[in-house]
Amino acid sequence: MHFKISKKEFYNALTTVSRAISTFSPLPAFSGVKIDVEINQLVLTGSDSNISIQTKLKKSDDYVLEIYDLGSIVIESKYILEIVRKIDSDIIELEIIDGVLTKISSEHTKFKINGMLPSEYPGIDFSKPNECFTITQELLKKMISQTIFATSDKETRPVLTGVNMECKDNVLNCVGTDSYRLAVKTVHIDKSLNFNITIPAKSLNEVVKTLDEEGTVEIAVNDKKAQFMIHDTIIQTRLIDGVYPQTSRLIPLQFDYELTIDAAELLNAIDRASFIKSNGISVIKFNLSEEQCVLSSKSLEVGSSTEVLNTASFKGHSIEISCNGRFVFDAIKALSGSLVKFSLCGEMKPFIIQSVDDNSVLQLVLPVRTYA
Amino acid sequence: MHFKISKKEFYNALTTVSRAISTFSPLPAFSGVKIDVEINQLVLTGSDSNISIQTKLKKSDDYVLEIYDLGSIVIESKYILEIVRKIDSDIIELEIIDGVLTKISSEHTKFKINGMLPSEYPGIDFSKPNECFTITQELLKKMISQTIFATSDKETRPVLTGVNMECKDNVLNCVGTDSYRLAVKTVHIDKSLNFNITIPAKSLNEVVKTLDEEGTVEIAVNDKKAQFMIHDTIIQTRLIDGVYPQTSRLIPLQFDYELTIDAAELLNAIDRASFIKSNGISVIKFNLSEEQCVLSSKSLEVGSSTEVLNTASFKGHSIEISCNGRFVFDAIKALSGSLVKFSLCGEMKPFIIQSVDDNSVLQLVLPVRTYA
Numbered sequence: 001m002h003f004k005i006s007k008k009e010f011y012n013a014l015t016t017v018s019r020a021i022s023t024f025s026p027l028p029a030f031s032g033v034k035i036d037v038e039i040n041q042l043v044l045t046g047s048d049s050n051i052s053i054q055t056k057l058k059k060s061d062d063y064v065l066e067i068y069d070l071g072s073i074v075i076e077s078k079y080i081l082e083i084v085r086k087i088d089s090d091i092i093e094l095e096i097i098d099g100v101l102t103k104i105s106s107e108h109t110k111f112k113i114n115g116m117l118p119s120e121y122p123g124i125d126f127s128k129p130n131e132c133f134t135i136t137q138e139l140l141k142k143m144i145s146q147t148i149f150a151t152s153d154k155e156t157r158p159v160l161t162g163v164n165m166e167c168k169d170n171v172l173n174c175v176g177t178d179s180y181r182l183a184v185k186t187v188h189i190d191k192s193l194n195f196n197i198t199i200p201a202k203s204l205n206e207v208v209k210t211l212d213e214e215g216t217v218e219i220a221v222n223d224k225k226a227q228f229m230i231h232d233t234i235i236q237t238r239l240i241d242g243v244y245p246q247t248s249r250l251i252p253l254q255f256d257y258e259l260t261i262d263a264a265e266l267l268n269a270i271d272r273a274s275f276i277k278s279n280g281i282s283v284i285k286f287n288l289s290e291e292q293c294v295l296s297s298k299s300l301e302v303g304s305s306t307e308v309l310n311t312a313s314f315k316g317h318s319i320e321i322s323c324n325g326r327f328v329f330d331a332i333k334a335l336s337g338s339l340v341k342f343s344l345c346g347e348m349k350p351f352i353i354q355s356v357d358d359n360s361v362l363q364l365v366l367p368v369r370t371y372a
Numbered sequence: 373m374h375f376k377i378s379k380k381e382f383y384n385a386l387t388t389v390s391r392a393i394s395t396f397s398p399l400p401a402f403s404g405v406k407i408d409v410e411i412n413q414l415v416l417t418g419s420d421s422n423i424s425i426q427t428k429l430k431k432s433d434d435y436v437l438e439i440y441d442l443g444s445i446v447i448e449s450k451y452i453l454e455i456v457r458k459i460d461s462d463i464i465e466l467e468i469i470d471g472v473l474t475k476i477s478s479e480h481t482k483f484k485i486n487g488m489l490p491s492e493y494p495g496i497d498f499s500k501p502n503e504c505f506t507i508t509q510e511l512l513k514k515m516i517s518q519t520i521f522a523t524s525d526k527e528t529r530p531v532l533t534g535v536n537m538e539c540k541d542n543v544l545n546c547v548g549t550d551s552y553r554l555a556v557k558t559v560h561i562d563k564s565l566n567f568n569i570t571i572p573a574k575s576l577n578e579v580v581k582t583l584d585e586e587g588t589v590e591i592a593v594n595d596k597k598a599q600f601m602i603h604d605t606i607i608q609t610r611l612i613d614g615v616y617p618q619t620s621r622l623i624p625l626q627f628d629y630e631l632t633i634d635a636a637e638l639l640n641a642i643d644r645a646s647f648i649k650s651n652g653i654s655v656i657k658f659n660l661s662e663e664q665c666v667l668s669s670k671s672l673e674v675g676s677s678t679e680v681l682n683t684a685s686f687k688g689h690s691i692e693i694s695c696n697g698r699f700v701f702d703a704i705k706a707l708s709g710s711l712v713k714f715s716l717c718g719e720m721k722p723f724i725i726q727s728v729d730d731n732s733v734l735q736l737v738l739p740v741r742t743y744a
Contacts, residue, residue: 079647079674086644101675108682109644113675272458272481275451302451303473303485310480 001037001071001102002095006063010092011084013055014077016233017046019206020053021077029120032074035094036118037067045124046077051203052124053210055233064091072118073102080104083111126234129222131167133191137211137230140219143174144204146185146334146361151201152178159242162198165221166244169194175247176201181327182247182364183334198244199226203237210235251352251364252345257316259288259342260356263332265311266295266340270329273297273305283368284325289318297325321347322370328353331363373409373443373474374467378435382414382464383456385427388605389418390449391578392425401492404446407466408490409439417496418449423575424496425582427605436463444490445474452476455483498606501599503539504592505563509583509602512591515546516576518557518706518733523573524550531614534570537593538616541566547619548573553699554619554736555706569593570616575609582607623724623736624717629688631660631714632728635704637683638667638712642701645669645677655740656697661690669697693719694742700725703735 017033025031025048034045042057042065059065073096084092089106097103100115144163152160157179164175169192174185207228211217218229228235274282276297287294293312298304321344332340337355344351353363389405397403397420406417414429414437431437445468456464461478469475472487516535524532529551536547541564546557579600583589590601600607646654648669659666665684670676693716704712709727716723725735 076674082647083644086640088640088644109641109677109679111675111677114673268458268460269481272455272460275454301486302448303483305481305483307481 001035001073002067002069002093003037003042004064004066004068004091004093005042005057006065007084007087007090007092009057009063009065011081013042013044013057014081014084016055016210017044017053018077018081019209020046020048020051020235022048023078027122029074029116029122031076031078032116032121033077033080034072034074034118034121036072037070039067039070041065042067045121047122047124049122049238050200051206051235051237052126053206053233053235054124054126058232069095071096073100074116074118074121075102075113076116079113083113124236126227126236128229129220129225129227131193131195131222132218132220133189133193134216134218135187135189137215137217138213139187140217140228141208141211142336143172143185143187144208147174147176147183148201148204149330149334150176150178150181150183150363154178159198159240159244161202162200162240163204164196164198164244164247166196167193175244177245177247180324180366181331182250182362183331184247184251184362184364186360186362195221195223196244197221197223197226198240198242199237200240203235207235207237250350251362252343252350255343255345255352257288257314257319257342257344259286259293259315259344260313261293261309261340261342262311263335263338263340263355265309267329267332269295269307269309270325272307274325274329276302276305282325283322283370284328285320285322285370287318287320288312288314288316290314290316316344319344319347321351321367323351323365323367327365331365334363335361373407373445374439374441374465375409375414376436376438376440376463376465377414377429378437379456379459379462379464381429381435381437383453385414385416385429386449386453386456388427388582389416389425390453391581392418392420392423392607393449394420395450399494401446401488401494403448403450404488404493405449405452406444406446406490406493408444409442411439411442413437414439417493419494419496421494421610422572423578423607423609424498425578425605425607426496426498430604441467443468445472446488446490446493447474447485448488451485455485496608498599498608500601501592501594501597503565503567503594504590505561505565506588506590507559507561509587509589510585511559512589512600513580513583514708515544515557515559516580519546519548519555520573520576521702521706522548522550522553522555522735526550531570531612531616533574534572534612535576536568536570536616536619538568539565547616549617549619552696552738553703554622554734555703556619556623556734556736558732567593567595568616569595569598570612570614571598571609572612575607579607579609622722623734624715624722627715627717627724629660629691629714629716630686631658631665631716632685633665633681633712633714634683635707635710635712635727637681639701639704641667641679641681642697644679646697646701648674648677654697655694655742656700657692657694657742659690659692660684660686660688662686662688688716691716691719693723693739695723695737695739699737703737706735707733 036043335355337357339356707727709729711728
């Protein structure tokens with residue numbers, strides 16, 4: 001193996017595949033980046049067995065890639081990233097000089113790094129699943145960011161640690177829930193497909209980091225894996241086994257109360273009171289009437305806060321409702337638009353938060369009982 | 373206690389005194405800020421018993437301070453900082469409403485926070501020690517930053533965890549050492565004083581954060597404490613007991629070799645090789661001759677690096693010298709000026725690093741033995 005490549009493109013590609021690599025991998029080879037030098041391209045692979053990322057650097061007029069010898073090597077990702085980031089040259093040369101000993105050099109600096117045998121690297125099947133569709137990267141970003149925060153971080157019900165994507169005909173529903181709150185994003189795709197998969201939140205976090213502001217992404221799924229293809233990069237993730245709960249029946253259809261409020265005012269008010277916690281949770285209480293809307297918090301240990309919500313407008317009889325402040329904060333943060341609408345049906349009934357301008361996203365929060 | 377104050381000035385003063393406060397204080401009162409409202413001023417105090425900071429907000433034309441009732445309260449620093457930072461008003465009102473329950477309010481928001489009794493707060497003696505002198509804040513910043521990094525972080529010899537300041541007549545020597553390296557900064561003051569104190573590095577770190585680019589600072593010391601007075605703020609720290617080692621005899625006076633090099637080139641070269649570690653330490657080796665200067669590193673596990681130092685100029689017979697790369701890196705970082713000079717007297721003898729332009733600072737590093 002022997003090639004020369006532009007530092008910038010090589011570094012970006014290494015950064016991309018390194019996202020899949022865990023430094024605490026039980027399998028030593030998985031702490032490395034696999035570099036395969038083929039006739040007209042470099043193929044870089046990183047994986048932690050749950051998520052795998054492969055990217056190709058093809059011969060191009062936009063940057064230098066000179067291939068002298070084919071071959072493969074696995075190099076500890078933290079070492080090669082550090083070398084390529086700090087080397088003082090625009091062009092980097094890589095060459096296997098003895099077994100797995102790899103020379104990485106620029107004009108003035110030479111590194112000789114102990115690599116690992118490519119035969120020690122597990123084979124990863126990057127074949128493309130059948131059910132596939134294309135959307136904009138911007139939309140995928142929203143689908144993830146508007147639902148992922150509501151997933152569970154507890155392993156007691158593994159299926160809730162992922163975002164469920166259910167496609168019927170050309171309607172795709174993305175759902176995140178930890179059983180105390182629920183986020184649903186509905187998207188229309190240009191193909192009629194049928195699948196129901198749950199993707200680990202951890203994998204989707206890495207997908208988001210690879211997405212650009214513009215351009216499209218091809219998504220391909222089967223019942224074992226999901227693939228996201230962006231330019232010459234494939235991000236592949238395993239799915240979470242198990243049946244995802246039917247969440248649609250949790251969403252109330254009729255409401256007796258409606259609160260409309262400026263999103264920024266409510267976010268600031270919740271944030272200001274967020275240090276007032278009981279048992280680690282900041283519970284907020286809305287006292288809502290057509291005359292005045294008040295937000296309050298209370299903790300025996302810390303104290304209390306009260307704030308009049310000036311931009312609030314409420315329809316319905318007076319009602320008091322308490323809930324986890326962070327859940328409402330996260331839900332509003334995930335919505336776009338400056339005005340949000342709360343639709344309520346009772347003091348202990350789940351309520352819905354939506355942007356006034358965009359009904360493709362629905363946030364549902366369960367109230368909590370307070371004895372104050 | 374009842375007063376109104378401008379948010380900005382109050383927040384800045386709270387931030388300053390909070391620097392002394394440890395959230396894990398064994399004494400509950402020390403997790404709070406003590407607020408004393410006197411006739412014409414507010415006095416804020418924070419302390420962890422080792423370091424104490426007091427700042428005064430006097431009546432002024434530059435900001436609002438209206439005092440309605442004198443009195444004192446201690447409020448959990450993390451709560452009051454959070455409230456004052458996030459409150460949506462330029463003026464904040466504080467009032468004790470019942471025992472230790474304190475109302476903190478703006479136009480729309482009211483907090484009622486459980487405070488602590490001022491009688492639970494230990495008395496702190498802020499009386500001014502006798503030996504005092506004044507220097508610029510800029511110079512104090514340099515005295516600290518050019519020596520503090522060389523102090524020890526191990527508690528086995530407590531006296532080495534501080535910076536020693538020894539004043540004879542009007543020459544003040546600041547010394548930091550962990551017994552493997554040594555940093556000395558020499559400063560001339562405009563008074564003839566005699567003292568020898570060791571100030572905890574932790575305290576000096578907090579002093580640096582309070583220093584401005586301009587203006588002066590008054591320093592007052594005795595054998596128990598040191599005080600730094602900046603405007604209306606007093607930072608007071610206990611000293612470290614014990615006799616500080618005589619370090620001046622460690623510094624060689626005659627040299628047989630001299631290396632001059634561009635500081636940025638050497639810093640980058642050391643940084644590039646810093647991931648090549650054996651037992652957690654990155655050992656670097658200089659191969660110096662009048663023809664060529666080469667920097668190399670080697671680790672059985674990781675691999676090796678070699679780099680020709682282009683800007684180096686060397687006088688003397690050929691010599692090889694190995695040392696801890698981080699020590700040389702820290703020493704050069706602490707020097708000002710773009711060109712640095714190494715003065716050496718042998719492969720296993722301590723060597724000196726100085727800026728070519730500034731001999732007020734001297735950095736000394738001990739070599740290490742290598743068997744490669």
